[in-house]
Amino acid sequence: MKKHNYSAGPCILPQEVFKEAAQGILNYQDSGLSIMEISHRSTAFVDVMEEARNLSLELLGLQNKGYKALFLQGGASMQFLMTAYNLLIKKAAYLNTGTWSSKAIKEAKIFGEVVEVASSKDKNFNYIPKNYQIPSDVDYFHCTSNNTIFGTQIKDFLDVDAQLVCDMSSDIFSRELDFSKFDLIYAGAQKNMGPAGTTLVVIKEDILGKVDREIPSMLNYNVHLEKDSMFNTPAVYAVYVSLLTLRWIKNHGGIAAMEKRNTEKADLLYKEIDRNPLFKGFAEVEDRSTMNATFNLVDESKKEDFDKLWKDAGINGLNGHRSVGGYRASMYNALDIESVKVLVETMQKLEKQS
Numbered sequence: 300m301k302k303h304n305y306s307a308g309p310c311i312l313p314q315e316v317f318k319e320a321a322q323g324i325l326n327y328q329d330s331g332l333s334i335m336e337i338s339h340r341s342t343a344f345v346d347v348m349e350e351a352r353n354l355s356l357e358l359l360g361l362q363n364k365g366y367k368a369l370f371l372q373g374g375a376s377m378q379f380l381m382t383a384y385n386l387l388i389k390k391a392a393y394l395n396t397g398t399w400s401s402k403a404i405k406e407a408k409i410f411g412e413v414v415e416v417a418s419s420k421d422k423n424f425n426y427i428p429k430n431y432q433i434p435s436d437v438d439y440f441h442c443t444s445n446n447t448i449f450g451t452q453i454k455d456f457l458d459v460d461a462q463l464v465c466d467m468s469s470d471i472f473s474r475e476l477d478f479s480k481f482d483l484i485y486a487g488a489q490k491n492m493g494p495a496g497t498t499l500v501v502i503k504e505d506i507l508g509k510v511d512r513e514i515p516s517m518l519n520y521n522v523h524l525e526k527d528s529m530f531n532t533p534a535v536y537a538v539y540v541s542l543l544t545l546r547w548i549k550n551h552g553g554i555a556a557m558e559k560r561n562t563e564k565a566d567l568l569y570k571e572i573d574r575n576p577l578f579k580g581f582a583e584v585e586d587r588s589t590m591n592a593t594f595n596l597v598d599e600s601k602k603e604d605f606d607k608l609w610k611d612a613g614i615n616g617l618n619g620h621r622s623v624g625g626y627r628a629s630m631y632n633a634l635d636i637e638s639v640k641v642l643v644e645t646m647q648k649l650e651k652q653s
């Protein structure tokens with residue numbers, strides 16, 4: 300039976316990518332060797348890393364604009380502290396839109412003063428704060444583009460004077476933005492790009508080298524940049540599979556085509572959430588994420604019936620995060636619209652049998 304995978308992360312990747320990735324484990328490019336058992340310094344792997352870094356910049360439209368891409372380890376959570384370690388001189392501004400922003404704030408406080416410019420905590424993070432002021436004397440402003448847990452997404456990024464740092468873990472490569480607005484973008488691979496184990500970091504090079512503190516080598520962006528992301532053994536397999544996904548994105552029309560698909564999927568599901576009297580959306584309508592749709596049953600006593608229906612339909616990973624409850628449908632790039640249709644039909648089935 301076909302599975303419809305709504306898992307929030309690690310999550311769905313294209314079937315073609317899984318097939319090629321499996322082949323690469325057994326026999327990489329007819330070399331008689333697995334991609335996992337060759338040196339990360341071999342030409343074969345150095346080519347993978349180089350293409351992955353270049354293709355990331357190409358897809359984001361950031362080639363020849365002073366940016367470099369790195370594939371690091373430690374997840375997006377490591378970036379919470381690495382960004383502050385490398386960029387926070389005295390004071391930084393943070394927008395608090397949920398669990399991940401809160402964690403980033405906690406780490407940054409180790410390195411300097413943190414101004415929380417706004418927070419949506421008062422409503423369990425179901426909206427994106429607007430109309431806040433960013434102090435003029437901050438070293439950077441940090442925000443989270445898509446709040447994976449709460450299902451909200453920033454639609455308009457402010458033009459800020461400060462450097463702009465963004466956690467794009469759960470919506471990177473999903474929609475077109477002017478990425479040159481950002482000075483540093485990071486994204487754990489496992490939400491829209493590849494398997495867990497590597498994190499893409501895109502940095503505008505000229506923002507580095509301004510802090511006085513000594514930075515341990517493994518946490519120093521400049522060290523990784525000097526070594527072309529090969530300071531130590533990279534997460535070779537995770538980088539390889541990420542490259543396969545990046546190629547898949549490019550071959551399917553790039554970010555513009557992904558955005559079109561993602562908008563169609565999200566529109567279809569939100570339309571049903573709004574129409575079906577048994578369901579209600581969690582996030583404010585204008586801030587709804589195209590990646591993670593959060594919703595609840597109006598009548599919790601229907602939970603058992605609904606859970607059985609969607610499981611019987613081959614749907615996986617629909618349970619909401621423990622801090623929100625209800626349901627969360629993660630519709631990353633690789634999810635087909637057919638899967639969304641199956642979910643919508645399941646919601647309608649519940650309505651009919653109620």
Ligand SMILES: *Cc1c(COP(=O)(O)O)cnc(C)c1O
Pocket residue numbers: 308373374375376377399443445446447466467468469487488490
């Ligand atoms: C999942 C997630 C993280 C944490 O990623 P790890 O790779 O597990 O550290 C951070 N930010 C956002 C927006 C996420 O969705």
